[in-house]
Amino acid sequence: MDIQICKHYGELSAKAAELVGEQIKQKTDSVLGLATGGTPEGMYAALVDQYKNKQLSFREIKTFNLDEYIGLPADHPLSYRVYMDEHLFNNVDISEKNVHLPDGNATDLAAECDRYEERLRHAGGIDLQVLGLGHNGHIGFNEPGTAFESSTHIVDLDEKTREANARYFEKKSAVPRQAITMGIQTILSARKVLVLVSGTDKAEAVRDMIYREMTTSFPATVLQKHPAVTVIADEEAATHLQQEEQTPN
Numbered sequence: 144m145d146i147q148i149c150k151h152y153g154e155l156s157a158k159a160a161e162l163v164g165e166q167i168k169q170k171t172d173s174v175l176g177l178a179t180g181g182t183p184e185g186m187y188a189a190l191v192d193q194y195k196n197k198q199l200s201f202r203e204i205k206t207f208n209l210d211e212y213i214g215l216p217a218d219h220p221l222s223y224r225v226y227m228d229e230h231l232f233n234n235v236d237i238s239e240k241n242v243h244l245p246d247g248n249a250t251d252l253a254a255e256c257d258r259y260e261e262r263l264r265h266a267g268g269i270d271l272q273v274l275g276l277g278h279n280g281h282i283g284f285n286e287p288g289t290a291f292e293s294s295t296h297i298v299d300l301d302e303k304t305r306e307a308n309a310r311y312f313e314k315k316s317a318v319p320r321q322a323i324t325m326g327i328q329t330i331l332s333a334r335k336v337l338v339l340v341s342g343t344d345k346a347e348a349v350r351d352m353i354y355r356e357m358t359t360s361f362p363a364t365v366l367q368k369h370p371a372v373t374v375i376a377d378e379e380a381a382t383h384l385q386q387e388e389q390t391p392n
C-alpha cells in the first residue's frame with residue numbers, strides 16, 4: 144500500500160482530486176468507482192474546480208457508485224443519488240447515461256444487484272475506485288462478516304453504521320436499515336483503489352486496515368491483498384500510523 148499523509152483535510156482533498164484528475168486525463172473514458180459520505184466531499188469540490196478551470200472534462204467518464212440505501216426515493220435529499228448530483232454530477236459535464244448507482248427502489252432487488260454487476264462488466268470494470276472507511280472497517284456498505292468473494296448484494300446495516308449516518312437524518316430511526324452495495328470482490332476487481340481517511344475518530348480504523356491480520360471481521364483489511372492501493376490520510380487519522388510504520392504485516 145502506498146500511504147500518503149497530509150497535514151489536514153484540505154490537503155487530503157486536493158491530493159485525492161489530483162490523483163483522480165490524473166486518471167481522467169490519462170484515460171478520458173475512465174470508469175470511476177465513487178464513494179459518498181463526509182470524507183470525499185472536499186475531493187469532489189476540488190474536482191469541480193478543476194472542471195471549471197477547464198483542466199478536466201467528464202464527457203466520456205463513466206461512474207459507478209459503491210452503494211445506495213434501500214427504500215429512500217432516488218430524489219430524497221439523503222439518497223446517495225442526490226448526494227452525487229449535488230457534489231459532482233450537476234456541476235460537471237458528465238452524461239446522465241454514464242452515471243450508475245444501484246436502484247434501492249427496484250421491485251426485484253436481487254435482480255437489481257445482478258444487473259448492476261452486469262452493467263459494470265459491460266463498461267469494462269473499474270479503473271479507479273474511491274473508498275471511504277467505516278469505523279468498523281466497512282468499505283462501501285460491506286459490514287463485518289461479509290465474504291471477501293461477495294459481489295453486489297443487499298445488506299442489513301450495522302447499528303454502528305446507522306448511528307454514524309444518523310447525523311444526516313432527523314433521527315436515528317429514520318436511517319434506512321438496508322442498502323445495496325458493491326461486494327468486496329467487486330471492489331477488489333478495480334484496477335486501482337484510493338482510500339481516503341480523515342479525522343481522529345478514524346485513526347484506529349486506518350491502523351487496523353493496514354496492520355491487522357486480514358479478516359472478514361474488519362473488511363477493509365482485504366485491501367492488503369490488492370496490488371494498487373493508495374491511502375491518503377490526514378495527520379489526525381494517521382496518529383496511530385507513524386508509531387507502527389516499522390512493523391507492517
Ligand SMILES: N[C@@H]1[C@@H](O)[C@H](O)[C@@H](COP(=O)(O)O)O[C@@H]1O
Pocket residue numbers: 178179180181182183209210274275276277282283284304308
Ligand atoms: N456507505 C458509506 C461509505 O461508502 C463511506 O465510505 C463510509 C464512511 O463515511 P464518512 O466518510 O462520512 O466517514 O460510511 C458510509 O456509510
